[in-house]
Amino acid sequence: VFEPNVRVLDGCGLLSSHVTGVSSFQYLAVYVTSNQFTTMGGWYNTPAGSYMADPSFDGRVNMGNVVKPQNGVFKGELELNISDKNFKVHAVNPTTWDYLTIAGCCFAQFRGYAKINGTGNYRVLVAQTDKTYSCGAYGGNNMIRIKVWDPVNGNVIYDTQPGAADNALPTTPLSGGSVKVH
Numbered sequence: 001v002f003e004p005n006v007r008v009l010d011g012c013g014l015l016s017s018h019v020t021g022v023s024s025f026q027y028l029a030v031y032v033t034s035n036q037f038t039t040m041g042g043w044y045n046t047p048a049g050s051y052m053a054d055p056s057f058d059g060r061v062n063m064g065n066v067v068k069p070q071n072g073v074f075k076g077e078l079e080l081n082i083s084d085k086n087f088k089v090h091a092v093n094p095t096t097w098d099y100l101t102i103a104g105c106c107f108a109q110f111r112g113y114a115k116i117n118g119t120g121n122y123r124v125l126v127a128q129t130d131k132t133y134s135c136g137a138y139g140g141n142n143m144i145r146i147k148v149w150d151p152v153n154g155n156v157i158y159d160t161q162p163g164a165a166d167n168a169l170p171t172t173p174l175s176g177g178s179v180k181v182h
Helices: none
Strands: 038-045 060-070 073-082 087-097 099-103 107-116 119-129 143-149 156-159 176-181
Touching: 060 099, 060 143, 073 107, 087 119, 107 176, 119 176
Parallel strands: none
Antiparallel strands: 038 060, 038 176, 060 073, 073 087, 087 107, 099 107, 107 119, 119 143, 143 156
């Protein structure tokens, strides 16, 4: 997922050194179209400040996912469960994800829709790294980032990296289980 920069070439062939005026910032996702996919199963301790309903919570979160290309779209499942808080994010197969991006052999990111405790239509973003492969830029660890928000009002409900850009590398280590980028 990239943050594009735009430079303008004018009618005289001069390239702008900066852009002034009003602009709208968007992310650009370059995604998988082949047989690459990602899976994860395990648990982590959520950083304090991640769960907006109880910012002091820093307990255990169980999670699992699988996302892969299928017939030109991305299908898969996701489940995140904070049993102490009665908070479950769930996207059941055949959920269609907006995109799946994979960098090298060790980083995957995907985004789509899910329900919280069986209701609603929330957005979820997942970034994860696979420690199996030696990828210096990604830390060489099983790391995870989960962001859940309400698309109607933009309110973030859960984010392991509050305030971080959507394309930030994940920083929360798994305490048990593993990430696999296939």
